[in-house]
Structure formats: C-alpha cells, structure tokens
Amino acid sequence: MNSIVEFNASQVPSFVKKGEVSTIAKALMGSAGGGGKRISIKGGVFRLISDGKEVASIEDRHLDVVVVNAAPKVSRIFYLGKYDEQNPAGPDCWSANGETPDPKAENKQASACADCPQNISGSGEGTSRACRYQQRLAVALANDIQGDVMQLTLPAQSIFGKEEGDNRPLQAYARFLAAQNASPDQVITRLKFDTKAAVPKLFFKAMRWLTEEEYETVQTQGATTAAVNAITMTVAQVDKVEKPAPAEAIAGAPPKAAKKPKSVAVEEEAEEPVKREEKAVGGAVPKKSGNLANIVNQWDETDD
Numbered sequence: 001m002n003s004i005v006e007f008n009a010s011q012v013p014s015f016v017k018k019g020e021v022s023t024i025a026k027a028l029m030g031s032a033g034g035g036g037k038r039i040s041i042k043g044g045v046f047r048l049i050s051d052g053k054e055v056a057s058i059e060d061r062h063l064d065v066v067v068v069n070a071a072p073k074v075s076r077i078f079y080l081g082k083y084d085e086q087n088p089a090g091p092d093c094w095s096a097n098g099e100t101p102d103p104k105a106e107n108k109q110a111s112a113c114a115d116c117p118q119n120i121s122g123s124g125e126g127t128s129r130a131c132r133y134q135q136r137l138a139v140a141l142a143n144d145i146q147g148d149v150m151q152l153t154l155p156a157q158s159i160f161g162k163e164e165g166d167n168r169p170l171q172a173y174a175r176f177l178a179a180q181n182a183s184p185d186q187v188i189t190r191l192k193f194d195t196k197a198a199v200p201k202l203f204f205k206a207m208r209w210l211t212e213e214e215y216e217t218v219q220t221q222g223a224t225t226a227a228v229n230a231i232t233m234t235v236a237q238v239d240k241v242e243k244p245a246p247a248e249a250i251a252g253a254p255p256k257a258a259k260k261p262k263s264v265a266v267e268e269e270a271e272e273p274v275k276r277e278e279k280a281v282g283g284a285v286p287k288k289s290g291n292l293a294n295i296v297n298q299w300d301e302t303d304d
Helices: 023-029 170-179 212-222 225-232 291-303
Strands: 037-040 046-050 053-058 062-070 075-078 093-095 132-141 150-155 187-193 202-209
Touching: 023 062, 023 170, 062 212, 062 225, 132 212, 132 225, 150 225, 170 202
Parallel strands: 037 150
Antiparallel strands: 037 046, 046 053, 062 132, 062 187, 075 093, 075 132, 132 150, 187 202
C-alpha cells in the first residue's frame, strides 16, 4: 500500500499537462450553474457486491478509491412499483444520456425525458421526481489500483449541491479539481458519508496525487471491459437481475360454479309454526383457522 501524501494542487506531477482537462473531469463537472462488481452505499455502509450478492462490507465511514472512468452524462432510472431490495428487478425505463429512454427499456414513459410525466416534481414521494438521477463511475480501490474495477452508482444528493468547506458533492468536487488543473483520474479520492443526511449521501475529497506508475495503471484500467460496463450498464444489468418470469399457467380450464340445490320442503314447516326457544351455543366462538392464511403466505414468499 502506498504511503499517503497530502494533496497539494501546487505540486503538479510531470504527467499532468497544464491547461488540459480530461474527459472524466468534463463528465463529472456538470454545468457550473454482462455482470460484474460494484460498490453499494445501501444503509450508509460501503458494501462490495459481486453478481448481485454482497461479499463484504466496510465499517469505516470513508473509502479511498481512484476514478478510472465515468459516464459522460448523468443518467436516469424509473420503476413503476416501489423498488424491493429483497427481490430486485430491472427498471421499467431508464436513460443513459438523461435525454431519451434507452432502446432496451420495456416500458418507456415518454419519447424524451424533458417531456416525461415521471420527471415532474411531485410524481414521486412528496415533492420528488419518480424518475431519479444517477451518475455511474468506474472505480478501483486505492490500495489495489491494479485489482477489480467496480461500478459506483451515485444518487442525486451525492451528485448535485454546493460545497461546504471540504465537503463537496461529486460535481462540486470535479469543478474544484479542474480549477487546480487536476482530474479525478489523477488523484486518490476519499469517499465519506455525510453523517447528517437522512439517506446515504457521499462527499468527495482529494487525498494525494497518483504516482507516474499508478497513473499509467489507471489509464489502462479505464479502458477495460469492466470499466466500460460500469459506466454503461444499470445496476440490475451489473447484478444480472432480470424481470421475473410470468407465472406458469394452470393446465386445463377452471371449473364452472356449481348450481345451488333447490330447497326441500320440510313437513314440520307445513304445519302451524310453533315458537321455539333458541338456546345459545355453549362455549366461545371458535377462531378462524390460521393454517390456510399461513400456507398462502408461505406460497407468496416462495413465489417472491
């Protein structure tokens, strides 16, 4: 593991060409105004996911990485129903460029994102939008730059917003680096959770410049298939999650409802009715059996 040297914008390495901003920096700055691995921030914890299965979690409130590639534009994603962490399914509609639905989307909500009813404030919970913003990054762990390249998908609250001291959302962080003639692929970046946020939210901080050797490795990593998949695939595609198959049809035809039998005359009722004293049934009213409900619930859980 490399020793940490504090990031100093004035100490520019020779591989950094002054006045040039990389495509990664441009992708992350925003306006001034087939399966793989990824890092999840579910529950405010860094989790390493491989093919949809959590393989490790990191208890530290920060994680040092190197951004090896980034999607050129902020993407969008939409689910018709509420997303279920326990039974994940692919999105109904999504957009890689944030402007038009992906051709593979099975339930496109509009021909253009700007005109989509799911992009209106209040279409989601409260005043939020039902179609959510995301930014896809391809990252490698700082202590293993030559190792696995993983997807990091950031929600809107980690992308946009103003900086507060050293606490910078992604776009503010990229603009800060660009002002120093630096780019995210040239430095070690620390991801740290905003402990005041109600939902998982990350801030970004430059820790040190990369060495010449590390920078060459990052350029190679950024061109790998894993890096390209990380910035082009949805989380469901990285996790190899597909929409659930339709339920298997039951063979045959459903039975017709049985006809009610005709009422049978009772001789006693033909005679003059006699007042009978009705006796209360002894004991308590039996509770309905819960066995059937339990079985149905078990079936439902199995089907999920």
